Amino acid sequence: MLSPGLESILARPRPTPFLALDPGVARERYRALRAAFGDAARILYAVKACPEPAVLRALAGEGAGFDVASQGEIALCLAAGADPADLQHGNPVRGPGAAGLAAASGVRRFVTDSAEDVDALAAEVPGARVQVRLSVDDTGSATPFHGKFGALPGTAVALLRRAAERGLEPAGVTFHAGSQQTRPQTYATAVALALAVAGRAGLRRPELDLGGGWPVGYRSEVAGPGEFATAVRGAVDAAIAGGAVEAVTLLLEPGRAVVAPAGVLRATVLRVSRRPGIDHRRWVYLDVGRYQGLAETEGEAIGYPVRVPGRTGAAGPCVLAGPTCDGDDVIYRRTPVALPLDLAAGDVVDLLHTGAYTSSYASVGFNGFGPLEVVVADGA
Known part of the structure; x- marks a missing residue:
């Protein structure tokens, strides 16, 4: 069943093709994710999924943060009313000067996955808060991410330590379980690995950014936000009970699950x-x-x-x-x-x-x- 806003658009004849978009639906989907994961989890909407200003305004009004990948996306979020402190530059493939330009706009949070990028961040944004992206198994996804992004566990530990040595603030670990990821257990497995990496790097109270990939039921039912949240919380609790870390701050970066x-x-x-x-x-x-x-x-x-x-x-x-x-x-x-x-x-x-x-x-x-x-x- 479509929302009244979508039905209203589709009821009026107009030249095709066009995308009818109801930001109110995105707002409700955001609220459902927030309810499933709890207020303690920080949600950063992945702007690349749909950068329409009306969607960004609706989510900024809900208190969402934003996962951005370029100066253009930063500008869109700021124009929509977002606080630059709520933006995280999640694209570890940055050209010379890009991080400094983002910092000039107020962005102080970055994701990295290579020694070369850590050194560039240290030079351009001294003291910035960074997460290291970990390469994880993405079984169950429609579009795997393995290979282009992410570091293997041993390398990720070294990068967190390198960040500290270069004067950056190593905040924690992030990963991406693949786009349209339908298996809650894949997230749980990735959480266990990520917190083990954080613990090995000496982070006792790390941020754990669960990335994107949260699924939508296109032609068949998929697990709901509550099932994914339960799997994640179980893995976090096990890591804490096992002594890998003492406490965890959760973040997630939904795009598709919010706006599709x-x-x-x-x-x-x-x-x-x-x-x-x-x-x-x-x-x-x-x-x-x-x-x-x-x-x-x-x-x-x-x-x-x-x-x-x-x-x-x-x-x-x-x-x-x-x-x-x-x-x-x-x-x-x-x-x-x-x-x-x-x-x-x-x-x-x-x-x-x-x-x-x-x-x-x-x-x-x-x-x-x-x-x-x-x-x-x-x-x-």
Whole structure:
């Protein structure tokens, strides 16, 4: 069931494709996460998921912090009313001067995962508070993060010590369990490893940043925030009881889990074709595809629910494709999609739970197709 704000947007005819967005839904999702993890846990919204100013304003009004990756995201958060003290620069791939520029905007919290970056932080932002990102198992995720970011345990211990030696404040450890992570146990295992690392580095009361990856039920149910919180708390309690650390301050960086259900991407059918000898199914071409906001369908990692307003007849299988001339612009070939048999060019199609990683991923004009328009619910 969609929110009244989303239904109101979709009730008005307008050119497609566009993303209908209701920041009120993001606000409610934020509150649910906060309730599950408790007021002691600090929530930093991952701006990259959806940097729409109305969403940032809604979350800043709730007291959220923000995970930022660039000066552009910092500027957006400050314009939305965020306190720079509530921003954490979570991207450990920073060019020369980037950390200093962030610090000039008031940011004093940084994530790092390499000796080179620790030294750069020490030079550009002396005394800054840092977390070391740990590489962890990401089994159960739709998009693994292993390899590009994170340090192995022994290296992470050395980096925390190096940070202290260079005059930085080693605050704790962070990790990312993979995007759309559906297994609470994966978080619990990562927590145990992260707190062991913190203890080895001499941090008795570390920050533990659980990162992002919190899942959304796209086409099937997923564990709720309470189940993930229970798994995390169990692992934290075990680490404290085992003497690895004395106390832990929790942070988490949800993006998808907060904003995905706040959006609906409306598209128009350009053509319905039969492809004899190529595929027994119909091919349905939409005016939106991989390059206009559906980047997460690469490898069919994310399966958005699809509906066709106004069509109620029998449905049959189809392949869903985008409008460009690129052969990779096929949305779903393996993922089952059943659309009405009387579907025709000109019909509108809605892709649900598309508030995250759509408008922020859309190209600025590949093949002449423009950026994805965002329409925000009234009153946001």
